[in-house]
Amino acid sequence: MKIYHLFYITSLLINTACLEDRSFEIPFLKQQGLLIPDDQIVTIPALKMAWEQESNQELYPFLRLTQGYEDKFLEGYVISDDQQGNYYKAFFIQDDPESPQAGIKVLLDQTDISQRYDVGRRVLIQLSGLTVGLSSGVFALGLEDGGALSPVPTTHNGGVVQRDTLVSPISARTLNMENLGPQHTNMWIELSHTQFHRFQSLSLPPMTFAADAMDQYDGERWLEQCASGQYLVLKTSTYADFNTAVLPSDDFTIYGILQYDYFGEYFVLVINGPDDIVMGNSGRCDPLVLDCGPAPGLHPIVWGESFNQRENLSALMDSGWWAPDTNSEALLWSIGSYGGNKYLQITAEASDIALHESWLISPPLSKSVLGEILSIECDIQANFQRGIPLSFWITEQDPQDYSIDVQWDLLNYFIPNGPSDGFGDFKTMGPIDISCKTGETFYLGLRYKQRSVFDTTRYHIDNLRIRSP
Template sequence: MKPIKTNMIFLCLGMLLFFSSCVEDDDYNAPQFMETPPEIEGNIISLASLAGVLAQNDSLFTFEATNNFAEAYVVSNDEGGNFFRELIVQDKPEAPTYGIAVQVDLSPLFTKYNFGRKVYIKLDGLTLGQREGSEPRLGMVDGSTIGKIPESFVEEHIIRDTITAQVVATQKQLSELVFTDANTYVELTDVQFSGIYFLNNTSTTYASETQDEFNGERSLESCVSSAELIFSTSTFSDFKGLSLPPGSGSLKGIVTRDFLGEFFTFYINSPADVVMLGERCDPLVFSCGIAATPAAMEFITIDFEDQNTNNPLSIPGWTNYIESGSEAWEAFLDNGTNQSLGISARAGSFNSGDVTNVSWLITPVIPIEANSKVTLEFKTSNSFSDESVLQVLYSVDWDGTEEGVSAANWASILDAEIVQDDQFFADWVSSGLVDMSCFEGDGYIAFRYIGSGAEASDGTYELDDILISVE
């Protein structure tokens, strides 16, 4: 029996050596699968060429027998839940000129169409369209609208390449946004959330407040201009319960338009794309409240009746200054549906062609220090003001020259009511009886108009019956 035992020992040792040679503890390598680029059997075109197709067609356009594939890069990411069954793509990973929202009946998308992924979109069978003023969309026709590409057709129409590009966000100020920025990846700089979300040492969430239904909509404001924008977060997002950052800084995301195409909105992929660690840039304000009665003596009263209509205002002691653009404050007379109050003043940039238009109308110095009571009254109206802005400001350090206007510190007169865009255009709105008695020092009141020749911000504001009283 001894030889048998010896043979068994050698057999066991041999099997041990065999297995130890097949498996190394730390050097085992998983099989590597090489992804190959797709073979596109058709014409590869720029995504930006779809802009021309839209311009040539007033209604929905369905691609047929073109054999065209649009090259694009994914800039949305639905991993955090802020996008759902929608893929945002743009024509280039850097400095894009065009973007589009592709409607797909598939979720999640990030596992296959990740951020930066290059794709080819097979256009035949898809329909292109957009609502008036809103961003373009691509999908399958559903009656008179753009429907979602069915899940079974997604891979046929959205072909994934092997390339994941480094997407570089286009840096923009809020005031620099234009319609072609829609559906592109943008970094908004020098911005903060409105101070109303941080009152009484509290902080509002992204989208978990009681009034938030489908989206939490928050006001995002510029630190360098009067521009504002609606920041939207889905109530289905993973980060809806996080608090908004209280500081100023920048954030990266997708520029969109609201449902009716009236204004810009903004969606982020992740809260990691929000960097707001700077100090807040809240504007200076003057506020003494509303006075019960006007001051006893009229100091300045202006009704513009002595001005030449359709000409720039020319009032002794006042400054009518164009900071940028071509449009000054002018006198006008209108007896139609948009009636003036006799001769009134107006500022606007309709058909101006100006990239920006900033016009100032500034009073003579107001003697705050020599009086115990000072009050201000005026009336405003608007003609489709849209995204243009009228501000009422006060400065104690303006040197009285046009050159010094931009260098001076101007603070908002908080209690003065100004007509809103949704106010009926024929109405005139009273400012209220604004108390200026607590303002710190003699200074100047300015009516500043901000607009542009762009359709979204080429509105008009009207002004009349300015009365400043002292006692």
């Protein structure tokens, strides 16, 4: 019995000692990533600064990365995703996943790039032999070829892009449209309380992202932010998987990469896919319009202006039309013609100021002459569409009476959309019921007002007419 007790006690002490030996802290495991010395890493802001300082922006807007870049690597985090076909042989990286200062477009002769370089992935790009410059207006990395940047072959220098094991969540930079600038291009941004313009998302049928008849290579749709009323183009490739999806009609928050259009002229936003549009619940923020209900049937024309009898704008003014003074001395309205047909024409391409505003107001129109039940129509051709600066108004006050503050009502209409790179087709706008205006005399007003310097859409307006039973 004593031997047994001694053996039991000895075993207990040994087991206790073993348990004490197993007591240890679990080490914190951290991804190390690619181990490249800090002095071999170049940041995107540093590379952009070197390009700005060393390149001749007018004569040769490129910087060839040769001497001094033999062992240098560009560091960045992927923010683009080409899985849904909205990017082709290019991907975008920014210098930090949370607080970026700069981004860059990387031209790579490869498709399905995101299968290897997914969003949030840290990448290191061997810079030796490459060139930085502009591609469609944004800072880009590629190979200089005949005065332009071209994609880098995947076999160049044995492969220039190194895929890290580090993946970080990408935080969008929250911005407002009125504050967007070149410094925000190539970065992942967020725009809240945004909607598609009512002429595109509430039309019948509503427009798609990039599958309408006027869409050739890209679809351009007009975003507007409720807080500022500013516009921004959403650009979608006609090859994107979601090109046939219908534009959402309500408000949303949208995430994407700020870029320029193909020619580098105006800002566009590009999304990775439909999931980058997160629907909200604040409702639309469209302007108030004069809503007299559905227009009456197709009745006889009781007043009209076809412009065919007007030799020029002066002749139109002599017939009672009037153009009040606005913020520009240039009167951009004119009488255009094509194929023997004349029409009213307006565009801000020749404007002498940044944000042009111009009105053209009809002669006084009398209900006692025209009738009590009235509707308005006209034919509109939208060309080289850059924004939607044209609007139609009505008032019962004399616009030439400077002793009063004339109150205008916005008519309830849908202006047809047109292509961004050519001439559209004439389409009828209306009929628009105006019977709920009770005054004896009224005036029609056409306003062309730019919200940005890129609002230069050219409109042809023809066959303005009023119908009544």
